Amino acid sequence: MKNEKNISILKEMAESVRICMFTTFSKDDEFGSRPMGTAKIEEDGSLWFFTNEYSLKSKEVSKENNVLLAYSDPGNNTYLTVKGVAELVDDRVRKEAYFSPFIKAWFPDGIDDPRLILIKVVPESAEYWDASASKIVVLFSTLKALVTGDTPDLGKHDTMKF
Numbered sequence: 001m002k003n004e005k006n007i008s009i010l011k012e013m014a015e016s017v018r019i020c021m022f023t024t025f026s027k028d029d030e031f032g033s034r035p036m037g038t039a040k041i042e043e044d045g046s047l048w049f050f051t052n053e054y055s056l057k058s059k060e061v062s063k064e065n066n067v068l069l070a071y072s073d074p075g076n077n078t079y080l081t082v083k084g085v086a087e088l089v090d091d092r093v094r095k096e097a098y099f100s101p102f103i104k105a106w107f108p109d110g111i112d113d114p115r116l117i118l119i120k121v122v123p124e125s126a127e128y129w130d131a132s133a134s135k136i137v138v139l140f141s142t143l144k145a146l147v148t149g150d151t152p153d154l155g156k157h158d159t160m161k162f
Contacts, residue, residue, distance in 0.1 A: 006160040007045040010126055013080040014038055014047065014071050022049065023068040024060035024086075032060060033070075039098040045123050045162055047082070048094065050103050053117040061086045067121055077131035077155065084123040094118055123162045131155030 014020070015038070022036040034057065040048040047069065051058055061067070069082040095111040095118065107113040 003045075003162060006126070006162060007043070009128065009160065010045055010080070010082065010123065010162075011041045013078055013128055013130070014041055014069075014082070016076075016078070017071040017073045017080075019071075020082075021070040021072075022057070023070070024057060024064065025066050025068075026060060026064050032056065037102065039100070039103070039118070040094075047084070047121040047123065048098055049119040049121070050095075050098070050107070051117060051119050052106075052115045053088065053090075054115055058088055058117065058119075061119060062088055069121065078129065080126060080128045082121070082123050082126045084121040086119050086121045089118045089120045091118060125159065125161050127157075127159045129155065129157045 018038050019035055020038060021033045023031050023033040025031045036049050036051070038047055039050055042048070065086045067084055067086045069080075069084070071080040071082075073079070092111065095116060098118070099111055104110060107116045109116075
């Protein structure tokens with residue numbers, strides 16, 4: 001039951017933003033980040049992305065598959081980071097199901113583009129901040145904390161395991 005709740009929170013927050021900073025790590029403690037659009041979040045919580053099979057990102061995923069996804073919606077004061085394990089997947093059925101006109105801008109030949117491959121990220125843990133109250137409420141809470149010496153109540157914050 002807890003996992004279903006965590007997946008629901010993950011889906012709601014990530015789907016509202018769609019674009020994340022997709023960070024890969026190497027064994028040399030180097031990392032690379034790039035913006036990527038989430039193509040799909042499945043019911044089990046796995047996140048799917050389209051990419052070029054021959055890109056540096058694909059090479060990084062195939063060598064060291066731990067990734068961090070960072071979703072940010074400053075307008076709604078919501079933030080989500082997801083730690084997970086990534087793998088390259090060549091699945092024609094999923095390509096057809098998840099492909100969109102937006103993806104066509106990078107892959108004009110559509111699902112038949114020989115460079116097109118999917119990245120599947122299985123989440124292991126996530127952390128989120130949700131202060132989706134209006135900016136006035138957040139400002140008031142911050143000012144009140146300054147006056148009273150308390151910590152401002154800026155909404156929900158939690159860590160989740162999958």
